Amino acid sequence: MNKKGISIVSLVLMMFLNISPALAANNPRNTYEVKSGDTLxxxxSTYGTTATDLKLINGLQQPDLLLVGQKLRVPIMYEVVAGDTLWKxxxxxxxxxxxxxxxxxxxxxxxxxxQKLKIIPTKLTMSGQFVLMTREQFRDWLFNQKITRKITFFQEHHTYSPSYKNxxxxxxxxLMNAMKDYHVNEMGWSDISQQLTTFPDGTVVLGRPFNTPPQGSFGLTNKSVTPSIEANALAIENVGNFDVGNDQMxxxxRETIITVAALFCIKFGLTPSVDSITYHHWWxxxxxxxxxDNNKGHAVKTCPGTGFFGGNSTTDAKNNFYPLVRKKMQEILVTM
Structure with a gap:
């Protein structure tokens, strides 16, 4: 599938994902679409559960802020048919x-x-605003979200510190609270900078709400220009020091970083390029x-690392990262 084909399929998929589902009791994906006037x-109460459980099932970072069109996983009653097993x-x-x-x-x-069974979705692990997920859980979470900002690109970072040894x-x-503390109390930002953090074991943790632009990720020290640059952006932190000679990813x-990038491209209708998936090193x-790559005389960081998928240049990204993201997009779209 070529780039144009991926973009067309992505748009079709987005149209599908925004169709209002049937009532959750009759919906094979047990989702409820938030309507005007709804509260958690x-x-x-409608689905025989608690607001706390719905928060944990859906990884709601702002449970008091439901958006019309947002999709929530809910418990359902299901009647067993031939061929069903508990695992299925x-x-x-x-x-x-x-x-x-x-x-x-x-x-x-x-x-x-x-037989009629009550089926309750799995609860996610949360601590305050932070939500821990597997790759698969994040995929489900992302496509149920109502993102009110227009997202045109996202930026890859590495933490440098904390590194793998931490x-x-x-x-x-x-580690997430330590990063938030540094961002708020040392850098003076309103919250942790990044929307998403990947960990060495392949899990991810949600940080800054997706409907709030990142802070300080572009033009780190120039507060006058960063809001306009970051308005349509997302920031990803990858735990580790990926400069050559340090942490070996x-x-x-690696699989999570590729998958997250592919999911973002599908969700927001992006084609992998230097304009849509950008490295911190390029700013x-x-x-x-x-x-x-014209960074001579400029204040730039090595982030996301001189060893990040072969390096941190645009050539490295085009040859070693974007092709993997495009391939993963195709794999995901086939399953959806």
Whole structure:
């Protein structure tokens, strides 16, 4: 599939994703589309759950701010048909075998045609505004979101510090809070800068709300120009020091970085290029000017790293990163 083909399919997909679903009880994807006047409490009451559970099921960073057209996962009652198994139902409805069994008081995996089951979607792990997800959970989350900003590009970063040695396999929120503390108290920003952070084990954590532009990611020290540059942008931080000779990116994080970029391109109708997927290294952090590879005499960082998918030049991105993103877009679109 060529670039034009990908763009056309992406637009068709976006039209599909914005179609109002049927009532969740009859919807094979157990989603509810927020209507005018809805509150989380009202929706929770309708589907026999709590506002707290809906927040955790849907990774709601701002539960008091529901947007018309936003899609929420909700519990449903489902009547078993021939060929169903608990595993198949768990996969179809973003749940788990153990969760379905617990919700219905089942002591075995045996189910029968005509049996009515309550199916509750899996809850995500949250700490304040931060939401921990797998790649698959993030894909589902992203396509259910109502993004009110126009997104035309996103920027790849590496954290440099914290690096791999600071990640112990479970301290996601500790590292996220440390980054937020630095961004707010040291840099003077209103919140953590990035919308998304990828970790060495392939998981992601949501940070800054997607409907709020990043802060300080372009033209780091020039506060007068960054708002206009960042208005249509998203920022991705990849935990690790990916300058040559330092952290060797894990296969899981590599797959996540590629997948996240592909998902963003599909969601926002972007074609991978220097204009849509940009590296921090291509921007002068004093002036906010995009210098690309013409950085002599400019204040630039190596970010996202001199070893990031072969390097941090535009040639490296065109040869080593964008082709992987395009391939992943095709793979994702086929499954959708």
């Amino acid at each position: 409490w009202k929706i929770a 139902l768990s996969q179809a409805f973003n749940s788990s075998v153990s969760l379905i069994k617990s919700a219905n008081g089942l002591t075995s995996n045996v189910i029968y045609v005509g 990640f112990n396999g479970s301290n996601y929120f500790t 894990t296969a899981e994080q 002068d952090m004093n002036t906010g000017e995009r210098v690309l």
